[in-house]
Amino acid sequence: MTSKTRYKLQEVLFIILYWIGAGNLYILIRYSGSTNALVEIGLGEIENIFLWATLASFCTGAGLGILEIFIYPRFTKKKSFAISIVYRTIIFISLLVLIIMISLCGVSYLKGFEISEGLILSLDFFLSRSFFILLLYMVIIGAFMNFILFINRRSGPGVILNLIKGKYHHPIEEERIFMFLDLQSSSKIAEELGHIKFSKFIQDCFSDLSDILLTYHASIYQFVGDEAVLTWRKQNGLKNINCIIIFFEFERLLLMRQDYYMENYNHKPIFKASLHGGYVTVAEVGSLKTEVAYHGDVLNTAARIQGLCNIYNQKLLVTESIVEIIDSRCIQAKYIDEVKLRGKKNKEKIFTLHTHF
Known part of the structure; x- marks a missing residue:
């Protein structure tokens, strides 16, 4: 493995850990002590809500990490900043929607319901106030992550930490x-x-x-x-x-x-x-x-x-x-x-x- 590939994989690992931390922080702030809020998204009977948050955040971080490090530089290098932001936003929201659907369908399956019930649950959640709060939170967290990566690339590896x-x-x-x-x-x-x-x-x-x-x-x-x-x-x-x-x-x-x-x-x-x-x-x-x-x-x-x-x-x-x-x-x-x-x-x-x- 080359040093450049190793460095890119380290960046992907950082993004994954960043999103796992951000996902669990969201659950802690948004749903801690609020059973009704958990019932709203179909997770009221799940003993460890943080496990689901970790799994969903891992998938989000892995997907965004691969896109950010290996895909985006190749396809957005010659695009304007505005066009690049539009592409990234569309892909980000699409990935978020997909992961939420998979998570809620998984919950429905484990609770003994049909997958179709999970799709209905997903649709209800996408139309709820909770989804827009989550989306706003994810956009802010994602923007901060991109800021960290941008500063690190501008200053060089290790400089930002110093x-x-x-x-x-x-x-x-x-x-x-x-x-x-x-x-x-x-x-x-x-x-x-x-x-x-x-x-x-x-x-x-x-x-x-x-x-x-x-x-x-x-x-x-x-x-x-x-x-x-x-x-x-x-x-x-x-x-x-x-x-x-x-x-x-x-x-x-x-x-x-x-x-x-x-x-x-x-x-x-x-x-x-x-x-x-x-x-x-x-x-x-x-x-x-x-x-x-x-x-x-x-x-x-x-x-x-x-x-x-x-x-x-x-x-x-x-x-x-x-x-x-x-x-x-x-x-x-x-x-x-x-x-x-x-x-x-x-x-x-x-x-x-x-x-x-």
């Missing part, structure tokens, strides 16, 4: 590795494609990059134009030399998809990158728009070295600090030069890397 805990409310120091990944000959490609088609070109490139991020435990710090800034905690970046292998894997992936890029854009994307590590300060910044920001010489050095790739005709340049911590026979470092970077007093040794797989 924000909730206030981990970066006050600046802290972390040891991290950064990669600055930039499209080669971007100005020429943009001029030939035009800005709209060039933006689609970049979208496709970074979509391919996203497919391997989880596999190599990388996080996106920023997308800036045609540049992506990746980051790792030191231990995650060094594990299986993730911070290095991801570059060569991205190259391989783009090579596999070169026919697609040539057919649609008449250009093959080639990226150049720099890699540097060290201690940075991490903090939440901004008031109207809050995000986690990294500050320190590590980022400046990585950015400056990335700008040297064209000068030395290299796709990947790394600093001595990276070479010193690499422990792999699969990677060979080749010394390039010792350079004086703008804004720095001391010279920096730079290397390129080659793989032996």
Whole structure:
């Protein structure tokens, strides 16, 4: 199982648990101590109403989870936000109605009645005040769930939890590795494609990059134009030399998809990158728009070295600090030069890397 699939299944599990909690909370608030309310929907003789709520909520969560993670992204990616909301609302209400019908028919069957009695009971419930209260509750809960998923995807895996805990409310120091990944000959490609088609070109490139991020435990710090800034905690970046292998894997992936890029854009994307590590300060910044920001010489050095790739005709340049911590026979470092970077007093040794797989 790939890391991306595992992450998607974790999202589905979250959605299922979320809806199980929401379903039981609804029963607790709406029907606790109210026998008449339970009789209204045909559940007055069921000893454990929470069992039915859990089963129905599990089905709701599983259905919505599969739709949200595996189906919606494929079919609503190019739809407008309004159209996407309409589709989701129709499917959501249809799924809710179906699960309620199945639940009430199941209750009727267990009580010794015909399935048709369950259908009649369902119709009565759909016309009752209780259904519209339930529908309103589900819409609110569903909107909040989508908000959580949206924020998590915007900020990246794990970041939202750190924000909730206030981990970066006050600046802290972390040891991290950064990669600055930039499209080669971007100005020429943009001029030939035009800005709209060039933006689609970049979208496709970074979509391919996203497919391997989880596999190599990388996080996106920023997308800036045609540049992506990746980051790792030191231990995650060094594990299986993730911070290095991801570059060569991205190259391989783009090579596999070169026919697609040539057919649609008449250009093959080639990226150049720099890699540097060290201690940075991490903090939440901004008031109207809050995000986690990294500050320190590590980022400046990585950015400056990335700008040297064209000068030395290299796709990947790394600093001595990276070479010193690499422990792999699969990677060979080749010394390039010792350079004086703008804004720095001391010279920096730079290397390129080659793989032996």
